[in-house]
Amino acid sequence: MFNEYQHLRIPGPTPIAPEVQRAMNRTILGHRSGEFSKVFKEAATRSKRIFQTEQDVMIVAASGTGALEMAVANVVNPGDKVLVAVTGVFGERFVKIAKAYQAEVVVANFEVGEVADPLVIKEKLDQHPNISAVFVTHCETSTGVANPIKEIAAVVKESEAVFVVDSVSALVGMDLKMDQWGVDIAVTASHKALGLPPGLALIAVSEKAWKKVNDHHGPKFYWDLRAYKKNLDNNTTPFTGPVSLVFGLEESLRLIEEEGLENSFKRHYLLRDMVRSAVKGLGLELLVEDDQKASCTVTSIKGNDQLDVEKLRKVLKEDYKIVAAGGQQDLKGKIFRIGHMGYTHPMDMLTTIAGLELALKQVGYPVELGRGVKGAEEVWANAKGISQ
Numbered sequence: 309m310f311n312e313y314q315h316l317r318i319p320g321p322t323p324i325a326p327e328v329q330r331a332m333n334r335t336i337l338g339h340r341s342g343e344f345s346k347v348f349k350e351a352a353t354r355s356k357r358i359f360q361t362e363q364d365v366m367i368v369a370a371s372g373t374g375a376l377e378m379a380v381a382n383v384v385n386p387g388d389k390v391l392v393a394v395t396g397v398f399g400e401r402f403v404k405i406a407k408a409y410q411a412e413v414v415v416a417n418f419e420v421g422e423v424a425d426p427l428v429i430k431e432k433l434d435q436h437p438n439i440s441a442v443f444v445t446h447c448e449t450s451t452g453v454a455n456p457i458k459e460i461a462a463v464v465k466e467s468e469a470v471f472v473v474d475s476v477s478a479l480v481g482m483d484l485k486m487d488q489w490g491v492d493i494a495v496t497a498s499h500k501a502l503g504l505p506p507g508l509a510l511i512a513v514s515e516k517a518w519k520k521v522n523d524h525h526g527p528k529f530y531w532d533l534r535a536y537k538k539n540l541d542n543n544t545t546p547f548t549g550p551v552s553l554v555f556g557l558e559e560s561l562r563l564i565e566e567e568g569l570e571n572s573f574k575r576h577y578l579l580r581d582m583v584r585s586a587v588k589g590l591g592l593e594l595l596v597e598d599d600q601k602a603s604c605t606v607t608s609i610k611g612n613d614q615l616d617v618e619k620l621r622k623v624l625k626e627d628y629k630i631v632a633a634g635g636q637q638d639l640k641g642k643i644f645r646i647g648h649m650g651y652t653h654p655m656d657m658l659t660t661i662a663g664l665e666l667a668l669k670q671v672g673y674p675v676e677l678g679r680g681v682k683g684a685e686e687v688w689a690n691a692k693g694i695s696q
């Protein structure tokens with residue numbers, strides 16, 4: 309019994325809605341067939357709405373990193389100077405990819421748990437007027453900060469540079485008004501707030517960025533955006549498309565529209581606030597102290613002398629079937645992370661927090677049972693307008 313029972317509370321892959329799971333079970337179709345093209349077209353059209361863009365959205369068989377590489381591979385020529393805001397592991401990943409494409413990388417480093425400061429971005433752009441692209445992570449999944457994309461976009465817009473946003477762990481969970489804010493390339497991946505298995509990436513490109521892409525002369529093949537655009541115009545992909553994932557994507561996008569994008573953002577805010585309230589109620593410390601800077605899709609919680617986070621994660625998984633993520637790189641052993649995006653209901657947060665309380669007690673951490681659940685319930689009750 310319960311061999312497959314779990315509460316997958318990592319920041320991706322995330323739980324999958326039964327409707328999406330069923331859609332993916334549909335009989336496979338030829339990737340060049342008319343039937344598949346119909347689904348593909350629908351998925352590509354609906355994808356524009358989640359990026360809040362009029363531009364085309366390319367559907368690519370890739371993980372999130374593939375989407376980051378695709379962005380770099382199409383706008384960075386060898387020797388170009390680019391700026392990367394580093395707020396954690398995924399900002400660093402942009403640095404590594406840009407270097408692999410022989411860019412001269414200017415790094416704006418920010419403290420762990422802090423957001424990228426638009427003023428610092430402006431300073432760097434003023435110091436290096438020949439920067440041709442700026443790369444920023446929307447939600448820095450390794451810490452749980454939400455970077456101020458709108459404010460940074462306003463700064464980058466004043467320059468010649470294109471603004472590239474990694475919204476892999478944010479899109480659908482947090483607002484990204486690509487056209488209105490002036491984001492030039494935005495990418496996301498299937499296994500985060502879209503609630504699909506890994507393997508599919510989406511990439512949206514502005515007119516300003518297309519000019520750069522069309523002039524680009526650096527080496528690339530699989531990642532060549534022009535090939536994806538040309539094929540998209542014929543409702544297909546340049547290479548074999550991720551057929552079953554596209555079935556799932558169409559259904560996932562339908563569910564998002566049914567909920568409404570604004571309501572999805574509200575639900576993600578609620579999930580975040582429930583977790584943060586619970587953590588405070590339990591006397592634990594949040595890595596991102598300022599609520600305004602905290603991601604709506606993942607929350608990092610600090611360990612301490614009395615709390616071994618790796619032991620806690622083991623107990624959570626084995627005894628309570630709750631899969632939480634650990635810290636990455638320098639944060640390994642120092643924090644644990646709870647993912648709350650995509651197909652996640654507020655009730656899931658109550659379950660997770662109840663399990664967390666029991667696990668904390670079990671590992672000998674002094675908590676009063678019910679304090680976390682109470683904090684989360686109060687937030688939910690408040691959001692529902694239930695008098696307390």
Ligand SMILES: Cc1ncc(COP(=O)(O)O)c(C=O)c1O
Binds near residue numbers: 320373374474476
């Ligand atoms: C913000 C962000 N960017 C990029 C990635 C990389 O995605 P993948 O592991 O699918 O390559 C992740 C994965 O967690 C992420 O959270």
